[in-house]
Amino acid sequence: MTADPTANGIRLELRLRMLSDWHIGTGTARHGLVDRVVQRDGRGLPFVPAKTLIGVWRDACEVAASALDSGPTGVWHDWVEYLFGTQSPSRVDEEARAPEQAVHAPRPAALMLEGALSFPGRLGEVLADRPQLLEAVTFVKPGVAIDARTGAAADDKLRYEEMARGGLTLTGAAELHGAEALDPDQRACALGLLWIGAELLESIGGKRRRGAGRCRLELTASEAPPSMERLQQLAQDPAAPPPPPAVADCEPERHQSSDDASWERVALTFTLETPLLAHDRALGNLDIGRDHIPGWMLLPAVLRHLDSAAAAAAARRGDLVVTPATPVVGGGRGRPVPGVLARVKDEPGRLINRMVQKPDEPVERFRAGYVPADSDGPISVARPNFVLRMHNTVHDHKQRPTSDLGGVYVYQALEPGTELAAEIRVRTGILPKGWHERLPSTWRLGRSRKDDYGLVRVKARPIQDQSPRPEQDALREGDLLRVWLLSDVLVLGPRLNPSGDPADLARALQDAFTAAGATDVRLEPHRSDNGMANAYDVARTDSWHTAWRLPRPSLLGLAAGGCLTFRVTNGRIPAKALSAVELAGVGLRRGEGFGQVRFNDPLLTAPMTRREQKDPEPEADPNGKAQLLGTAEAETDPSGRARLLGPDEAGHKEARVIERAAWRAEIRRRAEQCAADADNEVLHGLTELSASRLNSIRSLLTRLDAEPDDIRRRIARLTARWDAPQVQQALEALLVDEDKVWDVLGLPTPELFLTKDAEQQLRRELRPEALRTLLTACVAAHTRRLARQERAAVLEQAGRS
Template sequence: MSIRLEFEITFKSDYHVGAGHGLGLQVDSALLRDPDGVPVIRGTVLAGLLRESLANLLALQPFVRQPNCQQFLERIFGSPRQLKRWRISSARPAGSLIPQVLPQKQSTKFMAAQTTTRARINPRTRRVEENKLFTHEDGDGSLRFRFVAECERDDAIAQQEAEYIVAAARMLRSLGAGKRRGYGECEIHLVDRNRESDLLTRLAKRLKGETVPESAPAPSHDETKPLHLPADPGNHTYRLRVLIRLDEPLLIARRAEAGNQYETLEMIPGSVLRGALAWRMTHRHGGFTNSHPAAFNRFVALFFNDTVRFSPLMPVELDLGDKDNKGKKDNLKGYATIIAPRDLVTCELYPGYVGENSDEIHGIWSLLDDTNHTKCLICGRKAASVKLKTLDGFITLAGVPRSRHKPNQTIEMHIRIDPNSGRVRTGDLYGYVALEPGQYFVGEITCTNSDVWQELRRMAGLQEGVNELKLGKATQRGYGKVSVVFAPIDTPIFHLQDLSQRLDSTDHVRMLLLSDAIVVDQWGRFWRGFDPAWLQRELGLPSNVTVEIDRNPQGELLAFSATRAVDAFNNKLGLPRSRDVAIVAGSSVRLSFKGIELDALVQRLQAVENRGIGLRREEGFGRVAFNHPIYRQLEGIDSPMLDLSSLAPAGEITPLTKMLDFSQAWVKTLDDASFDVFADERFEAVARLLHVSRHTSVAAIMNELQTLGEPAALLGKPLSGRDKPNFFATDGKPGMDAIEKLLGLLAETLKQKKLEQHPQAWRIGLQILAARIAGLARQQALKGGRR
């Protein structure tokens, strides 16, 4: 059981939560958004503000008199000696709590925000400082955000902590940058107002010394029924597909960096999913105290007897073939991928497989083919030679191979606040390079039998359908939330034909690492590449059989590998685990075997494919394949299209998503229009009027624009002696006519999106149009003035 508190933030003014970067030359500080363009308030911000609010609350006299009251701050939000018990999620607008499947990045700077220009004042001269003019995006104060505070335990202490969290949220009155200058004024309430009133009433009674009835303790999850395992638990007969959607940015840190930048891995190691399930199981059973020995024994049987293995989770490439159904819940599909082998190289200028959707592709070559290409063969025939580079990223296993770029990543900056001054500490700026939310990953879990999986599912509290897990770093502060579906399958996701059909000789056998592999020698030292010494042992070859690494005609070994440090953290002990060194996935080698028949070699290598090599195989390390179909245009691989509809967002149309769809359509309309008639600096004045206009009809806007250049608009009567013609009524008339036509297109677009009566939609549309006109007019002014 757990406690879940859903809060709603209601703003009373515009706010600014910066993304740590700008938007070209127009905005110096952009608003923090998810990849789908929707504004977001990251959990790190909310956790810090709630902690500060609770600290101020506990400093009040009624709380100071309470015994042990100050301990709630550390228990809820953690400290160097106390693990935090509550998780604060990120906040997104109500009705759009899950990032959309297909990110839409164009023109998101105009969505639910406006650009504000400010200047820094010198405190001594009371004048604006030179070169201190800056602009930033302010979030729309009409938005309502929602976030969740959740505790895995539901005991009497957790119930009291919930009362303090609600009180701290109610005390919070502003957030974001400039909150001392009128920005970010807000109120935070529980969505369930009756529950909020009940929790605050209970807290008031405690402060008065009255008796508060405690809720019944959560039922025990322990059962006395033991887990029966077969004689060989490593022989796995039950298989599940694991499909994951990222609901928040995911950070799987490469290593414990010495600096202030943490960079994520591009796939999810099996150890991460394994640790998340183990952590969930431990919390549900109260840390496996001495009072629950049976539950602890089953935990050991599940995670330390090779009864369950977790494969790495690879990115899924979405199928975008049907544009009409693109992104719809019932039609969302994708393809599994693998890491590109390190021996594959491609043209530096025109990379990728031949046949991909691109203007020009020069193809892929394998350096295991007795070749030593360093230049692109096709470029060499056309012009100057171009170097080859290693094929990075992932390869799609669908019909014909397709190279795929790396998964989308986002960079978010964070600061540390000094609790004494309430300001940023000097030098305490750090960044997260995380995987963007809205992406999909797929992998496998294999178990000894179905009983093992049912026991793991029961102890971890997993349900049929969609489950929620937390993976990676900063899971308590708005990162790492994922939705997971576990589905039984009969054949592996990356199903290969029988090895006897892939292997026709004992010579020139290609070995490919499908996941990182940790291989040690007899003294415990880590191997950092391929060597016959450990290959002989890990492949289970008898002493009379020899294995050699092939060489190309130039005498170079046909082995391509790299290593990475594998770091981890033991949350139970609060200490880092020992560092391992792994040969990375995608490393490849070509081998030749002597002294063994082909049938015997197939039998031994098939066993290696099933069990893996090296250490920590139950965590997904050491998965290998021989003569993988990737070297034969995927001939002999059966990797069906994945149905992602079970994890796709509901897709309901909210005002925010309607606004985003409108802005996308309006930008596309303007891209098709011509703006050459606005190449005059005087049209910048027209752009200013459009930018600040509050009218919601074409006629009203044109009536306002008709007064441009007329003295009567300012003086109330014509200016005597003025005979200079009005530019906007003569030479600029074609431009004014074009504006009227564009305003008509704006009204038509708003009508199609059913936003014709929405003032904010008109304002966004006019600002986008004004930016286009002002850009061309200003460019003409910089060239030397009017045409």
């Protein structure tokens, strides 16, 4: 449920500061490595889904509302519902409700997030170019289960969980829609409750009751929040939120149709900024989305942006048509792959048009995909990509997912970056000139569009080239009419029942041609007896009343991509009538995109001589760079990678946290490599010392950030009684020289830089830690080698005796 996206509101900038390590998982594992994996975005970076933030933010606001209302109900609880929308009732609540209690229409959410919270500034682009630093964003933490009876670790319960590092700040944006309709007191209540809830929000994600996910949410709004004195006044006398939007009158306003047979056509291009879920069907807890945006989903958004009663009336009459938005193929709007198109199994790339060709070998039909609108050149069947996102619904009292509220569920949605195209057609003269200029903007479409899904950038342009169909395409008695269904088609049978019978489609076509001026046309389905085939399926669309959350009748009809052949048994169909029906559509609910057809397309009427062209595989990116839509392309350095962050850029502080972790991991790794070498230069001049004297050197590692003269004096005091000048010189060379430890370790390398000042700052900050790690590892390894040598000598002597 969402508010009207055309309304102006208050914009909020969100900053979520992670004070501890955190985990927001996918619910999956990497076999043999990690039992719980952190959820990552397209760049491989952890992020906080908008659904997760909305859930904990709402809980915090409910806590504040309970305190302000001194109970479970009141004005402040009404404000929670105004901001976050009506929650779906649990199964227990529905069963407990009395039969006479009315079911009220749910309120849409006024607070809408613009996608997930992610790393700020250019940090994501810079990290994507440096895999070694990207690995440092997360780490693996071991854990065990405690046996309740013994109080000790349970057997076979060791697990490894991936955690994202604390100290990072994730940013995002939200908007309070419809705020311009609120009076000053109401605006103060809405903003004040959001700020109080943000202050009460202390943790997020998994394991937050065990210390993980500690955070602080900071808000910056385009309008200043109310002062503390103002909040104290509103706490005693709050303003009530506006009532829910009223249901539209059942008797719509009448508008006269246009007598002009021509159409104004506008091409729409949709670019997905977040995943988009156009619900198709549910399999268990998996919600499967469509591979396109249906016209019935686009029509309400189009009417809201046009904001015209005449447009709404035209849609009801069929004088305004919104086609489905299909993936862009070959630079244009893709068309559903014809059902008669098949590929030969034993000959890759060879295609057969089963409507006019009889296959002599086994063939495989295309079940899904889209072909380009251009009928020339090789054919490529494109399919859009999907993403899978797992979510859960947490029970307020049990504080865990339960089946009463849906539990854990998965969305399969179109991936961000997908481009789709649709078309709007309006009878000439119905809408004022320039009506299409109101359409380009950012729309919200599909399910869960108030948080992680459905954010779409829309462009619109008039279609100027509307050349008529040539007159030689006209059909006479005895000719064949080949129909390609570009969308689902809804027709009725003789008893007014939904039908998938070609004979009922023939009657619907006859009525459409009559409305287009071709009277006395008669069609009958044509069935070939030489093995050439038609191909069509029946599609089902489960209709739903969004405002009331109640099911409507399912819509049954012929599925998009179907191909059928009819013979003209009477009358003549001029080319003008063919074009008119292609533009207006056939059957019911044409304004919602149903009933789009194409007649006698060259792809159906001629034998297939072209071959299938495989879509090129995406080029491998050696740097692992995966740009997310909506972010500017980062500037690059001479090596082609994103340039480093400056001290004043957003994300510099977070980059330093990641750099520090990556440097420490690399210091430990290289120190172990150095310690494994018995001839390493760290212990040159020290190998003659006994184990106890070697271990006493560790006392020098406590104040390595002191002045060089102080370090020399401490070395001299330690070695004064050893009578070993070479030891003193070796220790001074290692502990006093600022560059010695980095030369031994071979650090730093360009792969460990995210910021321009990393080398200077981190060399100075981590030098004491690097010295301690290196010297401790080398001394421990040398001591183990001495112990092994002594043991070997003892065993050898024992063997001789």
